[in-house]
Amino acid sequence: MKDSPSKEIYIPTSADTPFPRLEYLRIHEVYEDLLIKHITSTWKMRVLRVLSITGSSPLQWTRILEESKDTLQVVELIIPFKPHERPTPIKLPHLTSLFMGLSTRDDPKASAAIWTDVIEAPGLKTLGWSRILQNHTNFWTFVERAITRYPKVSTIRLVGHTPTGLNTQFAQSRLAGVWLRSGLLIEAYRSLFFKQYRVDDEHHIVEA
Secondary structure (H helix, E strand, O other): OOOOOEEEEEEEOOOOOOOOOEEEEEEEHHHHHHHHHHHHHHOOOOEEEEEOOOOOOHHHHHHHHHHOOOOOOEEEEEOOOOOOOOOOOEEOOOOOEEEEEOOOOOOHHHOHHHHHHHEEOOOOOEEEEEOOOOOOOOHHHHHHHHHHHOOOOOEEEEEOOOOOOHHHHHHHOOOOOOOOOOOOEEEEEEOOEEEEEEEOOOOOEEEO
């Protein structure tokens, strides 16, 4: 009998750094519902990282968010939504960091904006995206919507693209303006590349 397709669920060993060393538990697809039941009944998590589980429904993982809403501080989700999937909003009162990601095959309209629409986090301070093309027509729309939705955000984290020409992109965007709060820190990561930018008092992006 052929084994069921396996999946990898990543569990962090530390939350002390932006990208801690990760360990993973490999499970078979047939056990996914049992795993979720176990997590929701026994874990009260402070950190949840779910990285690219192919075929996994985000609706299942919103159950875990709901069960751990009183303790979650860091959430990283790289799971695309399908256009028909629209979970009920979840309030995470202690969440300070939210990181979302897509594969290049995913439709940003059906994924990136939905997590920020679903998750209510009045105390959110760090917001990040991975592998979203920065020159995509709607990229800065996502940023503007998110910054508006989470007024306490002070750091934006972009992973997977070297942030060349950020000022040019903002200048060409119809959204460039006061919504880009002065003092906002922008962190850009790609492989070994890391750079920090900040928004000055005139709403320009300058190297930090």
